[in-house]
Amino acid sequence: xxxxxxxxxxxxxxxxxxxxxxxxxxxxxxxxxxxxxxxxxxxxxxxxxxxxxxxxxxxxxxxxxxxxxxxxxxxxxxxxxxxxxxxxxxxxxxxxxxxxxxxxxxxxxxxxxxxxxxxxxxxxxxxxxxxxxxxxxxxxxxxxxxxxxxxxxxxxxxxxxxxxxxxxxxxxxxxxxxxxxxxxxxxxxxxxxxxxxxxxxxxxxxxxxxxxxxxxxxxxxxxxxxxxxxxxxxxxxxxxxxxxxxxxxxxxxxxxxxxxxxxxxxxxxxxxxxxxxxxxxxxxxxxxxxxxxxxxxxxxxxxxxxxxxxxxxxxxxxxxxxxxxxxxxxxxxxxxxxxxxxxxxxxxxxxxxxxxxxxxxxxxxxxxxxxxxxxxxxxxxxxxxxxxxxxxxxxxxxxxxxxxxxxxxxxxxxxxxxxxxxxxxxxxxxxxxxxxxxxxxxxxxxxxxxxxxxxxxxxxxxxxxxxxxxxxxxxxxxxxxxxxxxxxxxxxxxxxxxxxxxxxxxxxxxxxxxxxxxxxxxxxxxxxxxxxxxxxxxxxxxxxxxxxxxxxxxxxxxxxxxxxxxxxxxxxxxxxxxxxxxxxxxxxxxxxxxxxxxxxxxxxxxxxxxxxxxxxxxxxxxxxxxxxxxxxx
Amino acid sequence: xxxxxxxxxxxxxxxxxxxxxxxxxxxxxxxxxxxxxxxxxxxxxxxxxxxxxxxxxxxxxxxxxxxxxxxxxxxxxxxxxxxxxxxxxxxxxxxxxxxxxxxxxxxxxxxxxxxxxxxxxxxxxxxxxxxxxxxxxxxxxxxxxxxxxxxxxxxxxxxxxxxxxxxxxxxxxxxxxxxxxxxxxxxxxxxxxxxxxxxxxxxxxxxxxxxxxxxxxxxxxxxxxxxxxxxxxxxxxxxxxxxxxxxxxxxxxxxxxxxxxxxxx
Numbered sequence: 001x002x003x004x005x006x007x008x009x010x011x012x013x014x015x016x017x018x019x020x021x022x023x024x025x026x027x028x029x030x031x032x033x034x035x036x037x038x039x040x041x042x043x044x045x046x047x048x049x050x051x052x053x054x055x056x057x058x059x060x061x062x063x064x065x066x067x068x069x070x071x072x073x074x075x076x077x078x079x080x081x082x083x084x085x086x087x088x089x090x091x092x093x094x095x096x097x098x099x100x101x102x103x104x105x106x107x108x109x110x111x112x113x114x115x116x117x118x119x120x121x122x123x124x125x126x127x128x129x130x131x132x133x134x135x136x137x138x139x140x141x142x143x144x145x146x147x148x149x150x151x152x153x154x155x156x157x158x159x160x161x162x163x164x165x166x167x168x169x170x171x172x173x174x175x176x177x178x179x180x181x182x183x184x185x186x187x188x189x190x191x192x193x194x195x196x197x198x199x200x201x202x203x204x205x206x207x208x209x210x211x212x213x214x215x216x217x218x219x220x221x222x223x224x225x226x227x228x229x230x231x232x233x234x235x236x237x238x239x240x241x242x243x244x245x246x247x248x249x250x251x252x253x254x255x256x257x258x259x260x261x262x263x264x265x266x267x268x269x270x271x272x273x274x275x276x277x278x279x280x281x282x283x284x285x286x287x288x289x290x291x292x293x294x295x296x297x298x299x300x301x302x303x304x305x306x307x308x309x310x311x312x313x314x315x316x317x318x319x320x321x322x323x324x325x326x327x328x329x330x331x332x333x334x335x336x337x338x339x340x341x342x343x344x345x346x347x348x349x350x351x352x353x354x355x356x357x358x359x360x361x362x363x364x365x366x367x368x369x370x371x372x373x374x375x376x377x378x379x380x381x382x383x384x385x386x387x388x389x390x391x392x393x394x395x396x397x398x399x400x401x402x403x404x405x406x407x408x409x410x411x412x413x414x415x416x417x418x419x420x421x422x423x424x425x426x427x428x429x430x431x432x433x434x435x436x437x438x439x440x441x442x443x444x445x446x447x448x449x450x451x452x453x454x455x456x457x458x459x460x461x462x463x464x465x466x467x468x469x470x471x472x473x474x475x476x477x478x479x480x481x482x483x484x485x486x487x488x489x490x491x492x493x494x495x496x497x498x499x500x501x502x503x504x505x506x507x508x509x510x511x512x513x514x515x516x517x518x519x520x521x522x523x524x525x526x527x528x529x530x531x532x533x534x535x536x537x538x539x540x541x542x543x544x545x546x547x548x549x550x551x552x553x554x555x556x557x558x559x560x561x562x563x564x565x566x567x568x569x570x571x572x573x574x575x576x577x578x579x580x581x582x583x584x585x586x587x588x589x590x591x592x593x594x595x596x597x598x599x600x601x602x603x604x605x606x607x608x609x610x611x612x613x614x615x616x617x618x619x620x621x622x623x624x625x626x627x628x629x630x631x632x633x
Numbered sequence: 634x635x636x637x638x639x640x641x642x643x644x645x646x647x648x649x650x651x652x653x654x655x656x657x658x659x660x661x662x663x664x665x666x667x668x669x670x671x672x673x674x675x676x677x678x679x680x681x682x683x684x685x686x687x688x689x690x691x692x693x694x695x696x697x698x699x700x701x702x703x704x705x706x707x708x709x710x711x712x713x714x715x716x717x718x719x720x721x722x723x724x725x726x727x728x729x730x731x732x733x734x735x736x737x738x739x740x741x742x743x744x745x746x747x748x749x750x751x752x753x754x755x756x757x758x759x760x761x762x763x764x765x766x767x768x769x770x771x772x773x774x775x776x777x778x779x780x781x782x783x784x785x786x787x788x789x790x791x792x793x794x795x796x797x798x799x800x801x802x803x804x805x806x807x808x809x810x811x812x813x814x815x816x817x818x819x820x821x822x823x824x825x826x827x828x829x830x831x832x833x834x835x836x837x838x839x840x841x842x843x844x845x846x847x848x849x850x851x852x853x854x855x856x857x858x859x860x861x862x863x864x865x866x867x868x869x870x871x872x873x874x875x876x877x878x879x880x881x882x883x884x885x886x887x888x889x890x891x892x893x894x895x896x897x898x
Contacts, residue, residue: 104756111760118764160670161757168764199697201688216688216698217681223700224651224707225644235648239677246674253668286681293678296671309663313679320682323689531775534809538777542784609854612790612875614783618775624783626791626878 036422039069060404061448064411068418075419075482103145103155103162110138110162114169121173131173136503138166139266140495146262147484147491156258160249163265164242167278170269170506171241174279175234185233185281186528186536186559191215192229196222210365213323214283233281240285241278244469245269247292252473254303255432259484263498264476267416270502271472272409273465276510284462287328290321291466294332295436298339298350302431306349318357322364329361331443331466338439402509409504413468413475414444420474420481433474440470461510528555532587535620536560542583542622543569549582551575556585575604577611581627587620645765651707656680658714683710776816777807778861778871781842793880800847800877804859808835816870819860820845853879 043066050059117131142162145155191204192215201212208215221232248268252261268274277284294317297310318336322329336354343350421437424430447463483494528536536559543550543560550569552560557571572584606613608625615622657676664672687706688698696702781803782788789800806816813836820828827848832841847857854876861871 108756111756115760115763165757165760168760172764195698199692199699201692201698213685213688216692217684219698220684220688220703221648221651223698224703225648227644235645239649239652240681243674243677243681246670247678250668250671250674253670286685289678289681293675293682296675296678313659313663313675316679316682316686320685323685529775531777531809534775534777534807538779538784545784546786606874607856610790610876610878612783612788613873614788614875615777615779616871616873617777618871622779622783624788624790 033073036069036072039065039072039418039422043067043069058448059400060407060411061414064415065418068415068422071415072419072422098150100155100158102149103158106141106145107158107162107165110141110165113138114165117169118172118176121176127173132503132506135166135170135173135506136270136499138162138169139270139502140499142166143262143266143498144495146259147494156262159262160265163245163262163269167241167245167269168238170275171238171278172234175237175281184283184558186533188215188218188281188283189229189233190559192218192222192232195219196229210368211283211323211325213320214286214325217286237278237281237285240289244274244278244289244292247289247296248469248472251296251299251432252476254300255430256477257480260476260480263479264472266498267413267475267479267501268468268472270409270498270505271413271468272407272505272508272510273461273468275505276461277465283325284327284465287321287325287331287462288465288469290317290324290328291331291335291469293317294335295469298335299432299435301339301343302435311349311353314353315356318353319360322361323368326361326365327462329357329364331463333357333361334443334446335439335466338442339435342435342438405504406508406510409501409508410464410468412501412504413471416475416478416482417441417471417473420478423478424474430477433477436470436472437474440467440474443467443470528559529619531617531619532556535585535615535617535622538615539583539585539622546583548624549580551580551582551584553585553587553590577604577608577625579627580625583622583624585620586623589619645761652680652684653677654680655683655707655710655714658711659683662714774810776810776814776861776863776871777805778859778873779805780859780873780875781805790875790877793878796851796879797849799849801844802847802875803842803844804873806832806835806839806841806861808837808839808841810835810837812837815864816841817862818843819862820847820857821860822855822857823851847877850877850879 043062043064046065047059047062050062113134117134120131121127142159145162146159149155187208191208191212194203194205195201195212195216196219197203201216202209204212204215215229217236218229218232221227221236222229225232227235245265245268249261249265252264256264274288277288294314297314297317300310318329318332321332333354336350336357340350340354417437417440420433421441424434424437428434443463444467447461447467450463479494479497483490483497536556539550539552539556539560548568550560551572552569554571554573557569560569568582575584575586605611610626611623612626613621613623653673653676656679657673659679660667660672660676664675667675684707687703687710691698691702691706694702780788789802794800804818806818808814808816813834815834816832818828818830818832819826820830828845830843830845832843835841845859856874856876859873859875860869862868863870
C-alpha cells in the first residue's frame with residue numbers, strides 16, 4: 001500500500017479511483033450492484049423531493065438517474081460482453097470493395113442532402129420540417145453503414161467525411177443567412193467593425209473589452225478575406241464546429257475502436273447543448289473549442305508521458321482562453337484541477353499549471369478588464385447572501401412536459417454516460433471513459449447547482465455544454481456495448497435510436513429557433529431579421545444626427561448599447577408615450593412575441609397626435625413622438 | 634458554377650489554410666508521433682489561439698490590425714513554425730512515409746477502389762465548393778421605406794409650420810428584393826390621394842430618393858400617409874405617417890373635429 005502524500009483530499013480521491021488494469025474476474029459485482037441500488041434510491045428521493053416542493057420541470061432528471069441505475073442492473077452483462085467495436089476490421093476482396101462502393105454512394109447522397117438542406121434554410125426563421133427530418137436521418141445512414149456493411153475498416157475515413165459534411169450542414173442551416181441571434185451576436189459584430197476602424201482591440205468599449213479576441217478574430221478574417229464581419233462569423237462557426245468534432249474524434253481514436261469513435265461523433269453532433277452553442281454566433285464558440293483542445297492535450301497524459309512541449313502548448317491555450325471568453329477559463333481551471341484530483345500524485349505538474357491559469361485569469365480579469373471581476377464578485381455575493389427565490393429560477397417558465405421533452409436528448413446522453421461510469425468505477429478498464437465521465441458529471445452537477453442557488457451570472461447552460469463534451473466518451477462506449485451486437489434487430493434499433501436522438505436534439509426549443517414544430521413565441525427569443533437589422537442601422541444614423549431621446553426594447557438594446565455616443569439611447573420595457581419625447585423602435589413582432597414587450601405594446605395607439613412614423617422595413621418601424629409639452633417649450 | 638462562387642470558395646479555402654496553417658505546423662513540429670487527424674485537429678485549435686495572439690500583439694504595435702500587418706504576421710508565424718518542423722527532419726520523412734503507405738494501402742484492393750476514393754474526394758471537394766455560395770447571401774426580401782428628413786436634427790413634424798406654407802419632404806425607397814420590382818408611392822391625407830408617384834422598376838440594391846411637396850393643411854390634426862405599393866397591387870406594402878404641427882391659433886378648434894382619419898391599415 002502506498003503512503004498517503006501531502007496532496008490531501010484530492011489525492012485520496014484520485015487514489016481511490018486510481019486505475020489499475022484488472023482482469024474480468026476481479027470485477028467486484030457486489031459493489032457496482034450496490035452503487036446501482038444507491039442510484040435507484042437517489043432517483044426516488046430526488047423525485048419525491050421535487051414533487052413535495054412542486055417543482056416538476058426537473059423530474060426528468062430524477063427519472064434519468066432512476067432509469068440509468070435500473071438499466072445498469074438489467075444490462076450489466078451486456079455492457080461487459082464484447083461488441084462489434086472489439087471485432088476485427090480486416091478488409092480484403094469483394095466484401096471490402098462492396099463496402100467502399102456503398103459508402104461512396106452514401107457520401108454523395110449525404111453531400112447532396114446537406115446542400116439541399118442548406119439551400120432550403122435561406123430564411124432561417126421558417127425552415128421547412130423536411131430539413132429537420134433530413135438532418136436527423138443522415139446520422140442514421142452513417143451509423144447504418146458502419147453497422148451493416150461488411151468489412152468496414154476501409155471506410156472509416158469516408159464515414160468521417162460524411163460526419164463532417166453533416167456538421168457543416170447542421171451549422172450552416174442555422175447561421176447561413178440572417179437572422180443572426182440577438183444580443184451578444186450584434187455586439188460582437190459591431191465590435192469587430194470597431195476594431196477594423198481603429199485597428200486596435202483597445203477600441204472596444206464596455207464589458208466586451210474584457211475579452212476582445214473573438215471580435216478581433218472576426219476582424220482579422222474580415223480584413224484578410226474581404227468578407228464582412230457577419231460572413232467571417234459564419235465561417236468561424238462552421239470551422240469551430242468541425243475542429244471540435246475532429247478533436248473529440250482524434251482523442252477517442254487513441255483509446256477506442258472506430259465504431260465507438262464514430263458513435264461518439266454522432267452523439268456529440270446530435271447533442272442538444274453542442275448544437276445550441278455551435279449554432280450561436282457568440283464568443284462561447286471559442287471557449288468550446290479551447291475546452292476540447294485542452295481535453296485532447298490533457299488526456300494525452302493517459303497514454304503518453306507528459307513533456308515540456310505539451311506543457312508549452314497547455315500554457316499557450318490556458319493563457320489565451322481568458323481573452324476569448326471568461327467562462328472558458330474557469331472551465332479550464334476546473335478541468336485541470338479535476339484531472340489532477342483523479343490522477344492523484346502522478347500529475348503534480350498539473351496543479352502548478354492550474355495555479356498558473358488561476359492567477360493569470362484573475363490578473364487578466366482585474367488588470368486587463370474592468371467588468372468581469374466586479375460582476376463575478378457581485379453575483380456570487382448576491383447569490384449566497386441575498387437569494388430568496390432559488391426554486392423559481394431553477395424551474396424556468398416552461399411547462400413541465402415541454403421542459404422534459406426539451407431535455408430528453410440530454411437525459412439520454414446523461415443516462416448512457418452514467419451506465420459506463422458505473423461500470424468503470426469498479427472495472428477500471430478504460431481510463432478515458434472513467435475520467436471524462438466523472439469530470440463530465442461534475443460539470444453537469446455544477447451547472448444544476450448554479451441554477452439551484454440562482455447564480456445566473458454563472459450561466460448554467462455553459463456548464464452543461466462542458467459536461468456534454470466530456471460525457472460523450474463514456475456515452476459512446478455504453479451505446480456501442482448496448483447496441484453494437486450481431487443481432488440485426490438490435491442494430492436496427494441502434495440506428496433508430498440515433499435518428500430519434502438527433503431529431504430531439506435538433507428540434508428542442510433552445511436549439512430550434514424557427515417554428516415548424518413550435519410556436520414563434522417560444523422559439524424566436526434571440527432572433528432579429530435582416531430588415532430589423534437594416535432598421536437598427538437607420539436608428540444608429542438617427543442617433544448620430546438627432547439630439548433626442550431614443551428608446552428600444554431589450555433585444556435591440558443589447559446591440560445599441562455598445563454603439564459609440566449612445567448616451568441618449570435607453571431600453572424600454574413598456575411603450576409609454578406619456579411624457580416621452582423622442583424616437584422609438586416598434587417591431588410588428590411585438591404582437592406575436594409576448595416576451596419582447598408587455599401587452600402595452602400591442603395596445604398603443606398609432607394615431608396619437610404628434611406621433612410620426614418615418615421608417616418602415618416591415619419588421620422594424622421607427623416612430624418619432626414629439627411630446628406636446630416639449631413642443632410648447 | 635459562377636466565377637463569384639469559385640472566388641468565394643477559394644476565399645473559404647484560403648481562410649481555412651490561414652487559420653489552420655500555423656497551428657498545424659506547430660502541432661506537427663511538437664507532436665510528430667501523433668496521428669494525422671490528431672495533428673490536424675490540434676492544429677486547427679492552436680491556429681485560433683495563435684491568431685488571437687497575433688491580434689493582441691498587433692493591437693499594441695504601431696502597425697495595428699490591417700490587411701498588410703496580419704498577412705505579414707501569419708507568413709512570419711508560418712515561417713517560424715516551418716523552421717520548427719524543419720529542425721526535426723525525421724518528422725517530415727515520417728509524414729511522407731505515412732502518406733505513401735496510405736496511398737499504397739488504398740491501391741491494394743484494386744484500381745476501382747482508388748477511382749471511387751478519388752470520386753468521393755471530388756464529391757467532398759464539390760460540397761465544400763458549393764457551400765460558400767449558399768451561405769453568403771441574405772435571402773430575406775424586404776424594402777426599406779423612409780422619410781429622409783426624419784434623420785435630420787429637426788424634422789418637419791418637430792417644428793410648427795404655418796398651415797398655408799408648403800412643406801418639402803424627401804422619401805427614400807431601398808429595395809432588398811430578390812428581383813427587380815415596380816413601385817408606386819401615394820401621398821394621402823383624409824382618405825384622399827393627393828399625389829401618385831410612379832418609381833418605375835427598381836433593381837435590388839437601388840436607393841431611390843424623391844422630394845415631395847405637402848400642400849396647405851385644413852385642420853391642425855391632419856395627418857399624412859406615404860403609401861408604398863409594389864407591382865400592380867393596391868394593397869400598401871409599406872406605410873409611413875407623419876403629422877405637421879401648426880402654430881397655436883391657426884385654426885378655429887371646431888373646424889377640424891368633423892374630420893375623421895382612417896388609417897390605410
